[in-house]
Amino acid sequence: MTSETETTSTEPSQPKELTPRAMLLNVGPSHPAMHGVIRIVTQLEGETVEKCEIEIGYLHRGFEKSCEQGGYNQAVPYTDRLNYVSPLINNFGYVMAVEKLLGIQVTERCEYIRVIMGEISRVTDHLTCVAASAMELGAMTVFLYMIKAREFLWELVEDVTGARLTISYGRVGGVSGDLPDGFKEKALGVFKEVRKVLVEVDKLLTRNRIFVDRTKGVGTISRADAIGYGFTGPVARSVGIDYDVRRDQPYGVYNRLKFEVPLGTRGDNLDRYYVRMQEMEQSLRIAEQALATLPGGAVNVDASGNVIEARDMVDRAKMGQTRGVKQTLVQLSPNLEGLQDPRYKQVVASDKRAVLPAKSNTYGNIEGLMNHFMLIMEGYGIQPPKGEAYACVEGANGELGFYVVSDGTGRPYRVRVRPPCFALMAGVHRMLEGFMMADIVPTFGSINMIAGELDR
């Protein structure tokens, strides 16, 4: 609007032309709704996101470098902290890669245990993801119900591994200890509770038009884009890409278990929600089948019936009084409950180069003690032959791969993780552009980006 009159000192000057500028909104690293730390710089036109740029790396902790400073088993606690909501899957993935290098075949019971614990981990991961997405959409009761179910599962994990999240359960050549007694009944009870919660969440969300409107058609990505960016896991399956590492490159005993791989069609948030809910049901189904067909178990020890305390065994063996020691059961520290001798042999490969001997041997005779020392001492340890191996597992977000290079010494030369989230984050901007600002957070939540895995 231009003014025709002459400008005097008392009249206002001509107004400048107003050029509209898009608003730059920084959904910053410290934001209450972000999963982990991520920065999304969005350019908004009204409420629509025109462009967005994603900045990652806020949680880089140098995992791959840290793995090179200790032995092969010492990298296992580091792998716990990669995808920290499904730590068991990470453990087993890494350990499988090292076992490939060494050429070790683990026992059958160990494979079953890995499958069971891996599927329990997958359920906790999906529970966390769906719960957080629901909370961001405003349904906070759903969040708390699913967290309650997750707590029950963590109690199960605690019974087996000794911790809820930072479990360090996998070892090269097996797992750190057998399942406790009564695990099967307890697990089946917990699975029933989890199924009850899943039914409740289904009733609260799936047919609710508010939820469906919020998630249908939002955050879509085309199939070509998904394949091009290298998506795997539930996000890729929601677009219709039928790839699941458990079925297509089976490891463990997955080829003996029956399960379905749920698929979506549109690739939007709603399909990812469906896929995750159905995957949880399938995971519970796998775990139940594995529990039903678990080989081995309580072994009847042909013992003279004695049980001696660990310290007594150590003291006597040191004095050379090893007579009859092999026929007794040793009462270990409660932390080492799963390493009781006859059960321990069922869950670790019988390979002296990689696996610690049973505690009765360590305490009781010199050969076991020497084996033990050689596996832990500096400069020795697990020494795989020179070479490289890649092992991939189906993580909760997709194909989680570990690439381990060994140079013949006791320390890995290189441990590289293929994080499934990395490929997902590369394509996330396609899922955000063109949608509204209120969709950023739910879409981001439905991808289940775990910063620990993404940034390592």
Next chain:
Amino acid sequence: MNRRDLNFAERLYLSEVFKGLWLTSGHFFSNMKKHLARQLGFTRIEKGAVTFQYPEERRPFSPRYRSRHRLTQREDGSPRCVACMMCETACPARCIYIVAGEHPDPNIEKYPARFDIDLGVCVFCGFCVEACPEDAIRMDTGIVEIAAYSRKEMIYHIEDLLQ
């Protein structure tokens, strides 16, 4: 799980909203009944909440739970540890620091003159327990309250660990 598109009644919002409200108000009333019953003295009724009221109630840990470390003792109270450095080597976080000293008894050749665990660095993985050939260190105290006001206070020495 019904993945079909919403039918007409569901598209009117109300039927599913009411079903959802029925479910949560069901939880509300059943839990209120349990709370009221327990307040009125019927302590046999199950708890209406899954909460453990810490510090009055503690969540029961499983036997394998890895809590604060302790050094086991011989009959005379001295630590069973022979300073073989297995735990120090096995620790992925390098939080154990041991200085060995010579023990007069030739059957027990060494003893730890210093045994420090920095609980601020420890990742509670349990490798030290697994690595110990003497059953000298255990993580079964059940103590999880290790908060301190400074990082120095989180380093536990041998006298703290012997309890």
Next chain:
Amino acid sequence: MIVNIGIELAKVLAVLIGVLNLAAILTWMERKQSAVMQDRIGANRASIFGFRMFGLFQVLADGLKMFVKEDFIPAQGHRFLHGLAPFVAAFFALIGFAAIPFGDTIHLFGREIPLQIIDLNVGILYIFAAMSLGIYGVVLAGWASNNNYAFLGGMRGSSQMFSYEVTIGATILGVLMIFESMSLQQIVRAQGQLLWGIVPKWGVIVQPLGCILFLVAGIAETKRVPFDLPEGESEIIGFFVEYSSMKFGLFMLTDFVETVLIAALVTTLFFGGWQVPYLMADGWHLPGGTLLAWPQWLVAITQVIAYAIKVFFFCWFMLLVRWTLPRFRYDQLMRLGWQMIFPLSILNLLATAVVILLLN
């Protein structure tokens, strides 16, 4: 003269204290109710001399915390408007209560005291006008904070409140037509009549669709879940992101005061207000003809208690809705208001008009 002023003052104080206390108790109830719904125990540790009182002292603790916090005004924000916004929001939410009747009349000291602060003959219009002016609070808060997020929240909040003001007005037109008055006391009195001798003529029975639409529009007006996108707690935090201490406390209080206001309006318009079925000014007129005489003060007190219980129930219901449903996205919210609730309320109005015409 003095006695009159004294009585009016007493009524104002009673309403003010009642509403503010109910709003404060609602903060407690929000925590506890959500906790019970979610299988947990809410906040229960705030104690005075060892007495916990089920966590009621938490309200005091929260209030105390808000008073002693640092009062923060953003550096580039507009100081005066930043301070004015919470006052505007809270003030206009509170004055709406002046026209809502919480009882019939009570005979005290030889006078007949109407239990309503002012009996305007355009009571409804006054309340809606007050609610509309509350929109300024939101706009000022969003704009004066000099923060993109707050600005977005303020814009969303103001346009949402505008649209639902119109919608709310449209939903109650049927009620106004049936009870032929805009004065709230008249509407409540008219709900004492009996349909077919048994069923009290409450708003929900003659206008069920209107009741549901009003409830939905009312929840949208108060910006509570499922319509709380301006507050958008997990997304853009909301229009009050740059407020701290008691100014933020005032916004939260406004939220709960408006909840109480909508609950009060629903009970007044649709659920008979202070009416207890079959209870008239001189006692119980049960269907079948029996008359149970009660003293007038007892009747008045029963009616006030009935009103309080109904308001409390609707507050409970709104909290239940808050913790169960996911929230709408902004464009869906506007579409719901303009393309679904508004046409339905117009249709409701037409149907009501036709039915009234046919029945007279």
